[in-house]
Amino acid sequence: MQEYADQIHRCFRCGYCTFPTDYSYFNCPSYRRFRFESYSTAGRLWLTYAWLKGEIDWSEHLAEILYSCTTCKNCVEQCPMKFAGDIVDWIVGARSDMVEKSKIPLEVGRFFEAVQVYGNPLKLPRAERDTWAGGINRYEPGDEYLFYVGCLGSYDENGQRMARGLAELLKQARISFGILGKEEECCGNEVYMLGEMGLFQMLAEKNIQRFKELGVRKIVTLSPHAYNTMKNNYPEFGAGFQVYHYTQLLYDLIKRNMIRFSQNQAKVTYQDPCFLGRYNKIYDEPRQILQGIPGIELVEMERNREDSFCCGGGSGNFVMDLLAGGEEIPSRVRVREAYETGADTLAVACPSCMTMFMDAVKEEGLEDRLTIKDVSQIVNESLPC
Numbered sequence: 243m244q245e246y247a248d249q250i251h252r253c254f255r256c257g258y259c260t261f262p263t264d265y266s267y268f269n270c271p272s273y274r275r276f277r278f279e280s281y282s283t284a285g286r287l288w289l290t291y292a293w294l295k296g297e298i299d300w301s302e303h304l305a306e307i308l309y310s311c312t313t314c315k316n317c318v319e320q321c322p323m324k325f326a327g328d329i330v331d332w333i334v335g336a337r338s339d340m341v342e343k344s345k346i347p348l349e350v351g352r353f354f355e356a357v358q359v360y361g362n363p364l365k366l367p368r369a370e371r372d373t374w375a376g377g378i379n380r381y382e383p384g385d386e387y388l389f390y391v392g393c394l395g396s397y398d399e400n401g402q403r404m405a406r407g408l409a410e411l412l413k414q415a416r417i418s419f420g421i422l423g424k425e426e427e428c429c430g431n432e433v434y435m436l437g438e439m440g441l442f443q444m445l446a447e448k449n450i451q452r453f454k455e456l457g458v459r460k461i462v463t464l465s466p467h468a469y470n471t472m473k474n475n476y477p478e479f480g481a482g483f484q485v486y487h488y489t490q491l492l493y494d495l496i497k498r499n500m501i502r503f504s505q506n507q508a509k510v511t512y513q514d515p516c517f518l519g520r521y522n523k524i525y526d527e528p529r530q531i532l533q534g535i536p537g538i539e540l541v542e543m544e545r546n547r548e549d550s551f552c553c554g555g556g557s558g559n560f561v562m563d564l565l566a567g568g569e570e571i572p573s574r575v576r577v578r579e580a581y582e583t584g585a586d587t588l589a590v591a592c593p594s595c596m597t598m599f600m601d602a603v604k605e606e607g608l609e610d611r612l613t614i615k616d617v618s619q620i621v622n623e624s625l626p627c
């Protein structure tokens with residue numbers, strides 16, 4: 243951080259990225275939630291820098307401010323400065339520093355401990371990782387795809403529904419694939435974003451070794467978070483797999499007529515997951531899938547694609563919920579925006595978005611008027627009988 247002192251100073255004086263391009267909303271989810279400058283990108287960086295320089299003392303509150311960033315990359319996308327691409331790296335770097343000094347919020351420490359002990363942040367037994375997967379084959383050498391399900395897909399009721407739906411579609415398209423079941427381990431994306439680089443390396447190396455032993459060449463992930471880390475971080479540790487998010491694979495199968503539609507009837511709006519959109523520029527495939535279904539009308543929320551608004555679940559918040567409380571939490575704000583489009587369905591492509599919005603839609607009292615559905619569920623419902 244010391245070598246970035248000038249940039250951080252300039253950032254603190256700026257604040258431009260707090261808004262999207264039309265200046266109508268606060269677009270940093272933690273600033274939107276708390277409305278204090280210290281929770282905006284620039285304020286957070288300035289405070290962290292002051293701590294690293296020894297100008298202020300560490301406190302639990304300072305650590306909470308640093309960890310209230312969901313690593314959504316809105317600031318990176320909006321920032322006009324040359325150093326824009328480094329901003330989230332600075333935040334992750336500062337978190338690493340806090341981890342090394344054992345100065346992290348209690349919830350973050352518990353998150354790491356759960357991943358270490360149970361192999362997932364939900365503290366659920368490894369033996370239960372595949373209870374959702376009756377009838378789905380284990381990966382065998384020679385299968386075309388390893389379906390990496392992830393922690394929410396394995397344990398969360400809504401994530402399990404997504405995983406089953408995708409597996410059903412892959413079976414129908416006659417794709418040879420398998421899962422790792424109880425042997426599957428956390429991907430580590432959130433551990434990385436929370437700054438525990440030692441634990442992240444251990445998870446990445448363990449996963450890569452297992453994938454290599456099995457002869458895996460192609461991986462399809464349910465979660466954009468796993469997609470992101472396996473595609474962008476794992477190669478540093480010797481991975482050379484082809485990694486796909488499931489919306490990419492489904493789009494390809496549809497283009498090749500391996501999945502065909504009959505009819506649906508819905509007005510749908512779509513949430514861009516940060517780790518699919520801003521991190522990996524996958525904006526079109528999920529939309530093209532939805533637009534290709536006869537009877538589906540796709541309407542956009544005012545904030546979409548690069549300007550999209552995070553659900554609040556990134557960086558482990560789908561478990562820790564450091565932004566929790568009240569009407570102004572990002573997931574509730576976003577559900578209201580989805581409802582304002584007139585859509586009856588909010589489509590997601592991420593199990594973290596799914597779990598955040600399932601809670602939010604109930605808290606908003608909109609569960610009878612706005613249904614949260616995963617893209618693969620909508621595809622499943624649109625197949626010929």
Ligand code: SF4
Pocket residue numbers: 252253254256257258259260283284317318320321322323326329
């Ligand atoms: S991240 Fe960029 S746009 Fe945002 S406050 Fe800092 S310098 Fe300004």
Ligand code: SF4
Pocket residue numbers: 269270271272273282283286310311312313314315316317318330
């Ligand atoms: S990454 Fe997202 S949550 Fe973090 S500072 Fe930037 S806009 Fe705010």
